[in-house]
Amino acid sequence: MRKYLGIDVGTTGLKGLVISEEGELLDSYSYSLEMKVPKPAWAEQEPEDWWNGVYEILKKVSRTHRIDVIGFSGQMHSLVVLDENNKPIRPAILWCDQRTTPQCKEATEAFGGEEKVISKIGNPFLEGFTFPKILWLKENEGENFKKIKKILLPKDYIVFKLTGSIGMDYSDASGTACFNVKTNYWDEDIFETFGINMDIMPELYPSYGIRGELKESLQNELGWRNTKVVSGGADNASAAFGIGxxxxxxxxxxxxxxxxxxxxxxxxxxxxxxxxxxxxxxxxxxxxxxxxxxxxxxxxxxxxxxxxxxxxxxxxxxxxxxxxxxxxxxxxxxxxxxxxxxxxxxxxxxxxxxxxxxxxxxxxxxxxxxxxxxxxxxxxxxxxxxxxxxxxxxxxxxxxxxxxxxxxxxxxxxxxxxxEIDEGGAYGAAMLAAVGDGQQLEDVLKWVKFKEVIEPxxxxxxxxxxxxxxxxxxxxxxxxxxxxxxxxxx
Ligand SMILES: Nc1ncnc2c1ncn2[C@@H]1O[C@H](COP(=O)(O)OP(=O)(O)O)[C@@H](O)[C@H]1O
Ligand SMILES: O=C(CO)[C@@H](O)[C@H](O)COP(=O)(O)O
CATH class of the missing domain: 3.30.420.40 (ATPase, nucleotide binding domain)
Structure with a gap:
């Protein structure tokens, strides 16, 4: 039997689910996370804390299961900045952090008002979104900003740690506020206007696209063979996929x-x-x-x-x-x-x-x-x-x-x-892994069943x-x- 692992990289914790190739829930794992509030309305987390949690879940899973494909769901918008050695430069700035009001105003004015911004990137510049956080770093932590080689979101950092592949899926890219909804690619204009090199943005992949094999050292440690990893998706989109x-x-x-x-x-x-x-x-x-x-x-x-x-x-x-x-x-x-x-x-x-x-x-x-x-x-x-x-x-x-x-x-x-199964993004993440493994989207969606209908x-x-x-x-x-x-x- 082939098995899939879905991991949700949430704000308050990680959740891991192992499912069978027919979508049956076999096991679940969790790991709590802390959020740092260095100043009022700020919110940060250490990418290494997510990695430690994922590593612990993988070790626990490996005691009972051999996994074929791993998928992810992750908190949206939160900014991870990597240096030229692919090491995090500073703690991640989270989706619920509110420090970027001046940058949102500045960016909105630069593009001639909110409607113009929305027709470009699908959404206004909001405090929680990723691009205003990049701008904040440029304006407030120049030394850190200069060191940026790539930016990622939380689940992408974990995919990188597992496979060495640097990338992001489209569902998360569309929540960065620098992704053009018409071209389905990063918006060059935004980067040019603010003098930011667009090379810091990662390659884009489908959520169920295979990104590579788990690093050999990890496979050896876990006793797994040919374990693959898909990109995964934004937590809300993955949760919705997980309920069909x-x-x-x-x-x-x-x-x-x-x-x-x-x-x-x-x-x-x-x-x-x-x-x-x-x-x-x-x-x-x-x-x-x-x-x-x-x-x-x-x-x-x-x-x-x-x-x-x-x-x-x-x-x-x-x-x-x-x-x-x-x-x-x-x-x-x-x-x-x-x-x-x-x-x-x-x-x-x-x-x-x-x-x-x-x-x-x-x-x-x-x-x-x-x-x-x-x-x-x-x-x-x-x-x-x-x-x-x-x-x-x-x-x-x-x-x-x-x-x-x-x-x-x-x-x-x-x-x-x-x-019947209500497990947030983790079940959807495991379903994305199944699709990445070659199962048909329509077949995987049929796994979702309902236990009750509540009438008004x-x-x-x-x-x-x-x-x-x-x-x-x-x-x-x-x-x-x-x-x-x-x-x-x-
Ligand atoms: N029986 C219940 N009635 C009302 N609220 C509940 C009940 N059980 C749990 N909750 C609420 O649901 C929250 C957890 O929901 P969950 O979807 O797991 O949250 P999260 O967004 O933190 O992942 C709890 O903090 C609690 O407020
Ligand atoms: O900002 C958004 C959506 O736009 C949030 O829904 C985050 O994606 C929440 O993550 P968790 O609370 O599930 O960790």
Missing amino acids: ISKVGESMVSIGTSGTVLTLTEKKVPDLSGKIHYFNYVIQDKYYYMGVMLSAAHSLNWVKNRFFPSSDWAEIEKRINQSVPGSNGIIFLPYLNGERTPHRDPNARGVFFGISSLNTENDILRATMEGISFGLRDSFELIKEKTEIKDMRIVGGGAKNKTWAKIVATNFKMPVKMP DYQDTKIYDDYYEAYRNLYKSLKRNFEDLARIQR
Whole structure:
């Protein structure tokens, strides 16, 4: 039997899955990672920490399995800079790092405003994306900048450590903010304008393209033979692939630490308002729209840990069901760490609004879950304006909670399907390895099965429509106040 290993290089940790050539889950492994915050709103990780974790997973896997092909899924946008000896010059600057606001402004102005930027690179220059981080290095760490020979994203660094091959796949390239959506290649104009040598950008490969064999020394150490490595893909795209998304309109809502809503499209039309992202998918010539909430399950975690520290998730769900749709008048804005979609506002903060003396702690819990669901609905509505949404699948830790899945289905007014295997990008990464091994894409996609379909509760759609409108208005009213608060805190 041939076996595949999928590894997700996430922010909070690594996850490895071993699957059979028929897609059956055989084993899973994990490794926790730390994130450094050297200054407020900065976020960094050492590439060597990812490598140590991958190495440990490989050693553990080799005790039980012989792997034929390894695939990857990785945190998007995070910048790894390599010197002429292919050694990291400094820690990686992560996707959630917010230091590049001046560089985003500068780059947007240089190209004549946001619409022009979006029609070039598919997205605005956002703090989280890769190119503004390169520009930040040029302007703030000149010595480090001069040493740059190549830039990579996290999973690409691991592919390099395993095979010696330096490259990036298209799904991650499209999240760098220097990839031209029309030519499907790096945008020469951007590099020329900022006097940056385009040679620092790596070669591009399909996500399921074989990049080489595992280094001989590693194969000997692990006792493997002819083990190959594919490029892998961006974590959101890999996760969507792992739940079978392959046709236009098929969609995913993910309630993890962050929250995303994503829909596959064949239209080569970015969102000129810049509110939703537009990226290349892991299947060649397919694209997706995506909205990203920065604090989805994280917000509920925060409430649970601060105010219900001794409750488990079963009790939290019970309490939520003791409140009612609309949480007896409380609205929660889930902007604990600012928000990306739809507001792109680093100053936004969490709010409980409308509390009266009749409310209970259960209303607070339910309002938190409803507020996060309204945030997901914001992304859903924006995507719906761009393209048809046909088939919604729900994943992530929060989706384990059926009440939550029901609230989401009712807000979206469409059924949500729960996949049997919900393992983030790691399962999709293993599926990419299978395709790289020569299996047909259509056959691999057939591995994905669903265990349940959650129907909307049509009795509650009106109440959620009303509260959703109030939720949207609340941010508009508070936007100025968030700015005041940020100014006071500076
Ligand atoms: N039964 C549950 N009800 C609500 N939320 C849950 C439940 N189980 C897990 N979660 C939430 O899901 C989060 C983990 O989701 P996951 O998709 O694994 O996150 P990550 O984005 O960190 O990989 C937990 O931090 C928790 O907030
Ligand atoms: O920035 C984005 C997408 O645009 C994030 O979704 C990162 O890709 C998140 O990585 P993890 O939280 O899964 O590590």
